[in-house]
Amino acid sequence: MTGIKFLLDTNIVIGLLKGHKAVLQLLEQKDCLLSECAVSQITRMELLSYPLLTHDEENKINQFLSAISVLLLDQVIEQTSIKYRRKQGGKLPDAIIAATALNYHLKLLTLDKKMLQQLNTY
Secondary structure (H helix, E strand, C coil): CCCCCCCHHHHHHHHHHHHCHHHHHHHHHHHCHHHHHHEEEEHHHHHHCCCCCHHHHHHHHHHHCCCCCEEEHHHHHHHHHHHHHHHHHHCHHHHHHHHHHHHHEEEECCCCCHHHHHHCCC
């Protein structure tokens, strides 16, 4: 995992794949290179389990995922997720993503301002 600085939230990956201006600007502002990024296993699950996903979208997601590190869940992340959600509330996938960032000491990039605020106060 050498060189990984950022954990991308699911909304960032979706925005990146769709070329959303706000996401591209955020990545540029953070001087973020794809080689310095990872995603949580939960992000991979969220991306690929969308019920209306087209074949082309699935191919694009898989191509992206093959070019980036995917950080797998383990017992440490599980325990941190539990503690985080009990303290901060919110959705379980968000807690898992936050716990992954915390455990790997990565900067979380997300468009979810509430999630960032909660992570900063954890």
